[in-house]
Each structure stands twice: as C-alpha cells, then as structure tokens.
Amino acid sequence: MVLSSLRHLPHGSARRLLQAERRLAERYADLVRLAYLVLPASLGRHRRVLLAHSLVQRSLPEAVPTVPAPRSPGATGRGGGGRGTGVGADPSRSVWVPVLRGALGLCRRPRLWPPGARPPRLLLPRLPVVIGLRLFPRVGGAEEIVLGQALSGLSAPARAAFVLLRVECLTEDETRAVLTAADAPDAEAAVREAARLDAALGATAAALPASDEFDACTLQARPTDLVRRRRRVRLAGAALVVALTASVSAVAGSTHSAPDAAGPDRADRHGPRAADLVRVDPRIWADTSRVDFTAWPARGDRTGDRALLDRALAVWARPSSRTQVTHGPGTTTEPPSRAPQLLYAGVLDGRSWVVFHDGQRLARYSESDSGDTLSVARVDDADVTTAAAVALDTRDGTARYLLAPWVAETATRDLARPDSPARPLAVSRDGVTVPVPLFDGGGEGAGGAASGGCGRHPVLQFRSSSAIAEHHAFLLAGLGGLTPVHLTYTPLPGHGSPPARQPREATGPAALTAWARVGCGLGGLAEGGVKAVNAWDFAEQDLPDGGGHAVWTCSRADTWEGTGDVTVALRLSGARPGEPARTVTRARSTAACSRFGQNVLARTRWRSPQGRWYVLAAGSRAVTGLTLTGDVDATRRGRTLAVRAPEHAATRVRARLVSGEELGEVSGRRR
Structure with missing residues (x-):
C-alpha cells in the first residue's frame, strides 16, 4: 500500500507517508467499519466488505497531513473532538473525509440514470480482489438485525452521520463539518436524520455498531458455488470447442448452430435433484x-x-x-x-x-x-401471517392460493364494506383455495379520488389454529405478487392504543372503518415487493365552519427489502360509503410512521362548506405545539391547527415535541 502511494506524493513526503500509514493502521478497523456501514446494503455483504477495504486503502495519500489518533480507553463522551485528534482543527484534513467521499460517491445515482431506477452493479475498484471465496462479517443477534434494517432505511449521508456520532463519538458540529468536507449533500439534514434514529434506538443500542455484525475486518469465509463454478469452466471450454468447430465448418462451407444451454426438458446434472x-x-x-x-x-x-x-x-x-x-x-x-x-x-x-x-x-x-x-x-423475514399463503394460478384478475397448514378458518370480505360479514372460502384437501378476486384498488388513475371510487376491495380473512394462537384472525390482500400483503392497524391515541403504538390486526370495527377509506391506495402497490401495510390513525380534529370531524391516517407500506413508503390521508366525516380518503402527501424510502419514526406531522389545504380556504395541520401524540410560517404565520398549542389562508398560499409547518425537539412535516408529493 505504501509503495504504490509514494509515487503520487511530492519529493520528501515518504517519511510522512510512513508515519501516516502507521497511524492509519491503528485506526484501520474503525475506518473499514465506517465505510462498510455507509455503503448501501443492496450491494451484499461480500461486495461491501471488499469495497470498504479498498476505500480505506486508497485513502492513504490524502491521509498524510492528519490522521486521527486512536481513542484512549477512557474517551467515551461525545465532546472533545471524538475519537480522533484531527477533527476540531480542520475537518477537511481528517482521514474520515477521503473514506466518506469515496463511500458516498458509490452511493450516488449516476448522471442521466433514470430516477427511481436501480443503479448499475458496482465493479470492485482495484485491490483487494478475492476469487473463489465469499467473505462476510459474523452474524449478529436480533438487535443487530433490527439496527441493520434501520440503517438501510437511512440515506447514505445519514448512515455516515450515525456512525460518526455513535461510534466515533463526534459532536454534531464536528459531524456536519466532516460530512461537508466529504461533499455530502445537506449535512444538516443527515445529522438530524441520524439523531432521530439514535434517539429511537435508545441507550441499549450504544454498543451495537461496534458488534461483530458490522466488523468488516473480522470475517467468515465460504466458498462460492463450486458446482456452478465447475459448470462454467466446462461451458467455457465447450464454447471454445464450438467456436473452433464453427470456424472450421465455415471455412469448409458448412453451417452449425450451438444447442440451447439448458431447457426444461433436461435436468441440471450438477445441481440439486x-x-x-x-x-x-x-x-x-x-x-x-x-x-x-x-x-x-x-x-x-x-x-x-x-x-x-x-x-x-x-x-x-x-x-x-x-x-x-x-x-x-x-x-x-x-x-x-x-x-x-x-x-x-x-x-x-x-x-x-x-x-x-x-x-x-x-x-x-x-x-x-x-x-x-x-x-x-x-x-x-416471514412469520405466521406473511407466510400464511402463496399465490399459485394467477389469471383473469383472480388467484388461487396455497395456504399454510396452521390456517384453520378461511373467508373473504369486501374491505370497502366494513359492515358486511366475511364469506367462507372453499379450500381443497391440499390447502389450495378456489379462485379469489385480486384487489382492484385502481388508485388515482383508475377510479381513485378523482372518480369517487376505487374498484373492488376483496381481501382474505384467516384465523390461525389454536395450536398457534387463540382468536388470532388477520387480513391479507392479494395484489398479484407471490405472497399477499398483511394489513394491520394502529388506532387513535386514547382509543385503546397501547403506549408503544404497536400495530394490531385489522379485523376490529375501527380498523375496518379506517381501511374502507384508505384501502384504495393498495392498488398502486402491485408488484412492489410489499410485505405489510399498516394504517395508523395518528390525529383527529374538528373542522371550522361546520366542516365536521377529520381523522389523519398515515399508511406505511413495508417491503421485503426493509424500505418503506408512506401515504398520509385525511378522512372527512360525511363522506359517501366507499369514497376514498383524501391523499395529503406521499414519501418514499422513509422511516416515518414506523418504530424508528414514531413522530409524524402533516399539512394540507382544505375548503370549508362556507367556501373559505384553510391550512390544516396535525401531529402525533408527542406534539405539543404547531407553528405555521410562509404567506400566513400562526402558532397553536396542541396537536392540530386550522388557519384561514388563500387557496394557493405557500406555507410550511413545524412542531414542538414533548422532548423540546422540533419536527418537520412529512415531505413528498403534496396536495
């Protein structure tokens, strides 16, 4: 590593480079951990390990001026410049900066790459290169898995901020300075996002980032697929023979065609049988x-x-x-x-x-x-509900499901008609249902809010065997994927909701009433890899000018990947049966409305029955006051706000929490 870097330094810098390497070696494991946690989880653990080591090794030339010294055993606080000594004076000279700059660069979407599309697979830059083995950190426990999923839901700058705050023990000002020097976009927002996750995890998670789950220097090795590797070697040899044969045949005036590599009529002789x-x-x-x-x-x-x-x-x-x-x-x-x-x-x-x-x-x-x-x-990460059914034959808007052996009672119901009873569903001896209509939500473009209806709402209602849990009924919505989506519900504060606001099964009257209005949006989740959707009624308010009563609902769709999208909707009283709730805003890949984002704030425009326009806002139970700024300024105590404003007034709202912190509104597409 030193010899290759000497060539890029001015004359006389060799000694400083050797000193920097010694100090870099002392912090090598921490820097690799930082790069590993910042890189996106979608790369896979093997690729993240190699990329993390490569980024740290390539940072040596930039690390010559200042290398953070290792933390003394007693340095556990967040003040005093963290674990290194090169932060407070000049963050741009810290060794964290080149490592973070490289890691954040690999997380960015390439220029001209379509928004929302998956980035191309990253190639391993330079050394190290591992062939024939798969390397990955040791597997941690349940807490480490929860933390890993939480980190994957953050942006790359926020992941970097979380590691600098939690592992490197930097202050928030130092963290912002390091991120800014590393060309991170919106360092202030990244620090806030990391601080929210840190507060949500609590003190019990203080040692989690330093566990073996995230140690990219203490690794386990497994071979790659030996059978596939041997097969590829043979296929490469066979391809070479075919190419030579084709060339000779072409010279002789003959033509040949290579057979198909594999097909359903021939079993793979070297794979599982x-x-x-x-x-x-x-x-x-x-x-x-x-x-x-x-x-x-x-x-x-x-x-x-x-x-x-x-x-x-x-x-x-x-x-x-x-x-x-x-x-x-x-x-x-x-x-x-x-x-x-x-x-x-x-x-x-x-x-x-x-x-x-x-x-x-x-x-x-x-x-x-x-x-x-x-x-x-x-x-x-399937469980008793998400592993309850698998779609088999899906055609003509229906699906036949293979049910889990613990499903004791089966029925279907119309989610748009909460008062209608469920109807029994016939199942064969092998656990296969008769054809069941798929959910036809339609969304905005097919009978959504614009047309006052959103198609059919058929869902599956199952009850588990008493050998699993007594009186455990749950709802699943078939959206066309391999597994149906689990529907849950969190009631309004003070309406029987537990302190931790844990979602519950969406089979009670309040849950069915809520889902009858917000269920229309499920149609837009088809083929999106969604695992479960929770409808959380986080606030309610009485509307001015005799506008009746309104309930604010945040619907969170969690995917099997761990990411989640939210939709905030406003349910107005006096709506027609089956009329969808009014969509307020949407946000993608966010922790909002989850266990890691338990505080939520939203705002919308509303026209009263008297023809007057208002700005409405509401926050969850930890909100103590709201402040509206922009074309209209107002401050209100409590969790809701209704202020007269022009129809197209530009406004924004912030909330004060019980803890004294400020909370911004859910951002995304707004109405």
Whole structure:
C-alpha cells in the first residue's frame, strides 16, 4: 500500500507517508467499519466488505497531513473532538473525509440514470480482489438485525452521520463539518436524520455498531458455488470447442448452430435433484417456535413426480430463452446453494405447479404446452401471517392460493364494506383455495379520488389454529405478487392504543372503518415487493365552519427489502360509503410512521362548506405545539391547527415535541 502511494506524493513526503500509514493502521478497523456501514446494503455483504477495504486503502495519500489518533480507553463522551485528534482543527484534513467521499460517491445515482431506477452493479475498484471465496462479517443477534434494517432505511449521508456520532463519538458540529468536507449533500439534514434514529434506538443500542455484525475486518469465509463454478469452466471450454468447430465448418462451407444451454426438458446434472429436496413432517408446524415457510409440508398430487421436480430445479438453475422469468424487487434469481424445501407440486387448471423455499426466497415454477414460467420472491423475514399463503394460478384478475397448514378458518370480505360479514372460502384437501378476486384498488388513475371510487376491495380473512394462537384472525390482500400483503392497524391515541403504538390486526370495527377509506391506495402497490401495510390513525380534529370531524391516517407500506413508503390521508366525516380518503402527501424510502419514526406531522389545504380556504395541520401524540410560517404565520398549542389562508398560499409547518425537539412535516408529493 505504501509503495504504490509514494509515487503520487511530492519529493520528501515518504517519511510522512510512513508515519501516516502507521497511524492509519491503528485506526484501520474503525475506518473499514465506517465505510462498510455507509455503503448501501443492496450491494451484499461480500461486495461491501471488499469495497470498504479498498476505500480505506486508497485513502492513504490524502491521509498524510492528519490522521486521527486512536481513542484512549477512557474517551467515551461525545465532546472533545471524538475519537480522533484531527477533527476540531480542520475537518477537511481528517482521514474520515477521503473514506466518506469515496463511500458516498458509490452511493450516488449516476448522471442521466433514470430516477427511481436501480443503479448499475458496482465493479470492485482495484485491490483487494478475492476469487473463489465469499467473505462476510459474523452474524449478529436480533438487535443487530433490527439496527441493520434501520440503517438501510437511512440515506447514505445519514448512515455516515450515525456512525460518526455513535461510534466515533463526534459532536454534531464536528459531524456536519466532516460530512461537508466529504461533499455530502445537506449535512444538516443527515445529522438530524441520524439523531432521530439514535434517539429511537435508545441507550441499549450504544454498543451495537461496534458488534461483530458490522466488523468488516473480522470475517467468515465460504466458498462460492463450486458446482456452478465447475459448470462454467466446462461451458467455457465447450464454447471454445464450438467456436473452433464453427470456424472450421465455415471455412469448409458448412453451417452449425450451438444447442440451447439448458431447457426444461433436461435436468441440471450438477445441481440439486428431486431426490435431494427437503420435505418437512406435516406435524412439525404445531411443535416449532419458528412458524414460517420452514414449517410447511410438501403437498399436491405431483410431489412424487421426479421428472417434474427435476425440470423445475433445472429451470431455476439455468432458465432457457423460452422461460418467462419474474422476480420481486431486491430478489435475485440465482439458483439455491443447497437443495431447497419442497412446498407444493401439483396440477391446477391444466398447468403443473411447483413451489420451492430455499430459506430466503420462494420460487414458483409452472409449465404447460404454451410454455413455462419462473417467479422468485424474497420471504426472508416471514412469520405466521406473511407466510400464511402463496399465490399459485394467477389469471383473469383472480388467484388461487396455497395456504399454510396452521390456517384453520378461511373467508373473504369486501374491505370497502366494513359492515358486511366475511364469506367462507372453499379450500381443497391440499390447502389450495378456489379462485379469489385480486384487489382492484385502481388508485388515482383508475377510479381513485378523482372518480369517487376505487374498484373492488376483496381481501382474505384467516384465523390461525389454536395450536398457534387463540382468536388470532388477520387480513391479507392479494395484489398479484407471490405472497399477499398483511394489513394491520394502529388506532387513535386514547382509543385503546397501547403506549408503544404497536400495530394490531385489522379485523376490529375501527380498523375496518379506517381501511374502507384508505384501502384504495393498495392498488398502486402491485408488484412492489410489499410485505405489510399498516394504517395508523395518528390525529383527529374538528373542522371550522361546520366542516365536521377529520381523522389523519398515515399508511406505511413495508417491503421485503426493509424500505418503506408512506401515504398520509385525511378522512372527512360525511363522506359517501366507499369514497376514498383524501391523499395529503406521499414519501418514499422513509422511516416515518414506523418504530424508528414514531413522530409524524402533516399539512394540507382544505375548503370549508362556507367556501373559505384553510391550512390544516396535525401531529402525533408527542406534539405539543404547531407553528405555521410562509404567506400566513400562526402558532397553536396542541396537536392540530386550522388557519384561514388563500387557496394557493405557500406555507410550511413545524412542531414542538414533548422532548423540546422540533419536527418537520412529512415531505413528498403534496396536495
């Protein structure tokens, strides 16, 4: 590392470089941890490890002027310049700056890349390079997993701020200075976002970032897929032979065509076979503490058809050009590293269906005379509700579901009619339902708020066996994905809501009433990899000029990737049955309305029955006062506000919390 860097320094800097390397080596593990936590989780742990080491090693030339010294054993506070000595004087000279600049640069969307589209796969820059092994930190416990998911929901600058504040023990001013020197956009917002997460985690999380889960220098090694590697070598050799043969044949005037690499009619000889599939005892679900897809037995009338199972495994390993392949967001279609678990193999409506589970993903294969399909989706954090059903045959706006063995009662109901009773749903002996209509929310563009209705609201209502939990009923909405979406509800403060505001099943009268109005937006979540949606009634207020009563609802859609989008809506009294709630604002990839964003504030314009325009605002239970600024200024105590204002007045609102902190409103598309 030193020799390669000497060439880039002025004459006489070698000694300073050697001194910098010694001090950099003392802080090497901390700098690698910083880079590892800032890099996006979507890269995968192996790629993040190598990128983190590369970024730190490449920062040496810039680290020559000042390298933070290691923290003394007693330095545990947040003052005094943190763990290093090079921050307070000149943040732009700190060794954190080149590391953060490189990590943040890898997190940015490339120029001209479409907004919202996934960035291209990053190539490992320079050394180190690891071939034939997969490196990753040791797996932590449940708290580390929760923290990792919380960090993945933050922006890259906010992740950097969190590490500098929590691990490096910098002050907020020092953190802002380091981020600014590292070219981070909006360092002030990043520090606020990190501080909110820090407050939400509490003191018990003080040691979490320093755990093995995030230590990119203490690693475990596993081989890459040896079978696939051998196969690729043989395929490369075969391709070379084919190319040489084709060249010779071309000279001789002959023409040849290479055969298809793989197809459903030939099993993968080197991957898992039907005889290797994991099959679970049908009674295990009632005697295990892990109630998810791992407890599903193999069902269906074709579980003994080895030819079908071998074809399904072969297509998963190497889909042919004739196979229609789909996958959920953040899901790879790579074949499993070991034999998966068989959940179902049978024939429905003239098509053969096979469902596998590899511990992290579901793979659904189907074949018929018209062709074969493969669908793969993440289910790595499933539970008794999100692992209750898998969609099999989806066509013509309906789906047939394969149900979990612990589902004791099945029914359907219309979410738009909360007073209508649920209707029984017929299920076969193998756990497959009759066709069920998919949710037809429509959204804004198809019968949403503009038209006063939003289509059909059919949802599944299940009850778990008493062996799992007594009186446990829950709702699932089929949106066209491999697994239906779990619907939950958090009631208004003071209406039976527990202090921690934990979501509950959306089967009670208040929950059904709320979902009847906000459920229209579910139609826009189709194929979005959504795992669960919670409707949280966070505030209510009486409207001026005889406008009646209004309830503010924040609907949060959590995905299997860990990210979440929110929609804030206003439910006005006196609305027609089935009329959707009024959308106030939307925000993407945010922690708002979750356990890590338990305070929320929103604002909207509203016209009263007397024709007057008002600005309405409301905050959650920790809000003690609201301040409106802009074209209209006003201050109100309490959690709600209604102020006369011109129709197109430009305003913004901030809230004071019980803790004395300020809270900004949910930002995004507004009405």
